[in-house]
Amino acid sequence: MTSLAHPQLSGLGRNPAAPQDVLVRLAAHAAGRHGISLRRGRLADAVVEALLTHGGRGTATGLHGDRLSPAMRRRVAEHPDPAIRDAYPDFVRGTVDLGVPLGIDALEETYGRPRAVLAGAPSPKLRAAVARSWHDRPPTVQEGLLADPDPQVRAAATEHKQPGVPPEWRDRCLADPAVRANVARYVPLASDRFAQLMRSEDETVHQAVAGNPHLSAEMVARLLDIDDPFVRVAVAQSRHVDAETRDGLYALVEAELADGNIEAEVALSWNFTGPDWLRDVPLEERMTYLDCPYAAFRRVLASCHDLPEEAWHRLDNDRELMVRRAAARRPDAPPEVLERLVRAHGDVFHIRPLLVDHPNFPRHTLHTFVDEPSPNARYVALQDPELPVASLQRLAGDSEPFLRRGVARHPNVTEALLEQLLSDRDPEVVDDAAANSALRLSPMHRILATAGL
Numbered sequence: 453m454t455s456l457a458h459p460q461l462s463g464l465g466r467n468p469a470a471p472q473d474v475l476v477r478l479a480a481h482a483a484g485r486h487g488i489s490l491r492r493g494r495l496a497d498a499v500v501e502a503l504l505t506h507g508g509r510g511t512a513t514g515l516h517g518d519r520l521s522p523a524m525r526r527r528v529a530e531h532p533d534p535a536i537r538d539a540y541p542d543f544v545r546g547t548v549d550l551g552v553p554l555g556i557d558a559l560e561e562t563y564g565r566p567r568a569v570l571a572g573a574p575s576p577k578l579r580a581a582v583a584r585s586w587h588d589r590p591p592t593v594q595e596g597l598l599a600d601p602d603p604q605v606r607a608a609a610t611e612h613k614q615p616g617v618p619p620e621w622r623d624r625c626l627a628d629p630a631v632r633a634n635v636a637r638y639v640p641l642a643s644d645r646f647a648q649l650m651r652s653e654d655e656t657v658h659q660a661v662a663g664n665p666h667l668s669a670e671m672v673a674r675l676l677d678i679d680d681p682f683v684r685v686a687v688a689q690s691r692h693v694d695a696e697t698r699d700g701l702y703a704l705v706e707a708e709l710a711d712g713n714i715e716a717e718v719a720l721s722w723n724f725t726g727p728d729w730l731r732d733v734p735l736e737e738r739m740t741y742l743d744c745p746y747a748a749f750r751r752v753l754a755s756c757h758d759l760p761e762e763a764w765h766r767l768d769n770d771r772e773l774m775v776r777r778a779a780a781r782r783p784d785a786p787p788e789v790l791e792r793l794v795r796a797h798g799d800v801f802h803i804r805p806l807l808v809d810h811p812n813f814p815r816h817t818l819h820t821f822v823d824e825p826s827p828n829a830r831y832v833a834l835q836d837p838e839l840p841v842a843s844l845q846r847l848a849g850d851s852e853p854f855l856r857r858g859v860a861r862h863p864n865v866t867e868a869l870l871e872q873l874l875s876d877r878d879p880e881v882v883d884d885a886a887a888n889s890a891l892r893l894s895p896m897h898r899i900l901a902t903a904g905l
Contacts, residue, residue: 455483459879460899462487463886467896474896476502477905484905487887489514500524504536512539517561548581551604556585568593576602583608589615603630610634636660646671655680662686663725681705681719689727689748702746727752739763747772754778773797780807787814795821798828799835808835819843827852834858841866853878860884867892874899 455462458481464470465478465487475495478484479502488495488503489511495503500520503511504527512535515528531537544562547554556567559581563570571582571593583589583597583605597609598621610617610631617625617639625635626645636649637660649661661667662675662683669692675683676697681704687693688701708716730738730752738756741749742763747770753759754767755778767779768789777800779785780793790813799806807813818836821829822843830847831854833839839862848859848869853876859865860873861884873885874895885891886899 454880454883458483459882460886463883466490467887469889472496475499479503480506509535509539512536513543516540553584579605580608613638633657633660640666681716685719691729750775751778856881857884
């Protein structure tokens with residue numbers, strides 16, 4: 453996170469090109485220490501010593517594991533100040549007590565035991581933490597967690613579909629109030645167990661059952677009368693309902709949305725579940741959903757790769773952007789389709805791979821995106837690592853801070869542009885400029901001197 457008061461220092465702290473002496477001096481300032489905490493890889497011993505000298509408990513929390521040499525790990529573990537010595541272990545233990553997920557490596561490091569032993573630890577909160585973090589645990593460990601006497605441990609062990617619930621454990625888990633809703637989302641349900649779940653007054657159980665991909669047509673029919681927008685949308689996306697029933701269910705939820713029902717808005721807008729079964733049906737049946745009025749179905753259809761050309765033409769011009777984006781991810785998407793989509797709407801940078809990284813995307817056109825009216829499209833130009841300096845200069849003067857930040861991170865940025873961005877009015881732009889490995893040593897030293905370091 454950027455230091456709003458001292459963004460040059462926080463950015464410099466995470467600059468991969470900052471030499472050891474610069475980091476040692478930065479360690480004397482809180483903003484510099486914060487930036488150093490965000491660096492990747494191992495910290496030099498001298499930098500760790502400086503952090504221990506100037507930082508307190510908060511700084512010491514980040515000094516653990518492979519970030520330190522074995523010698524410095526011993527140094528921290530034997531530190532005379534318990535606030536330093538116990539900072540990271542106390543953080544991990546506090547996180548375990550709060551039930552917040554942690555990596556299994558952090559648990560092993562803090563508690564000094566292998567994960568298989570921790571799965572049987574005396575503390576139920578610790579056993580639950582192991583269940584949340586050890587995703588590839590073997591079946592014997594999973595069975596032990598499913599049989600745990602503490603409900604929070606059993607619940608943690610069934611939060612995710614994997615490693616799963618063995619068939620011989622399904623009835624027991626579905627009868628357990630602590631895990632019933634978790635398990636009802638993904639295990640095959642026998643008719644008698646389904647009927648028992650339907651008698652529950654817990655709406656989360658009904659919602660879980662409605663999203664179960666293994667329901668029979670008879671089970672889906674039993675869900676039709678449940679007055680819950682999440683259930684209605686899930687049932688509407690089932691393979692077992694006809695078009696008329698689907699229309700009726702969506703109409704009910706849309707009417708609730710019109711009345712201001714927040715749950716209806718969430719049910720319609722968030723893709724908690726989807727008609728993923730559509731990918732597995734014969735092509736002829738899938739093609740009947742090309743005209744489906746509900747985008748969730750067309751989005752799943754667009755994720756298939758064996759559609760005829762006529763279908764791709766329709767999906768590439770779908771009225772919903774999410775459908776067009778899904779279609780553009782097919783292996784043989786035409787270059788002109790990819791370019792048109794990204795020019796109009798930019799790329800989605802939290803989903804990898806990017807559309808501009810598609811093998812068919814015409815990357816030689818990236819530099820021309822700087823002329824687009826949409827700032828999201830202009831940002832795409834920055835995906836060209838050799839973007840001309842003139843284009844970077846234009847984007848560095850843009851009114852949108854996220855574009856100036858992109859320039860500040862760009863590998864082709866010049867010394868003059870970095871100097872300009874180091875004085876930007878937006879602290880996040882300044883932080884990114886100070887963190888660019890192209891920053892020369894002389895401005896690094898000037899930043900330190902200005903801060904009295």
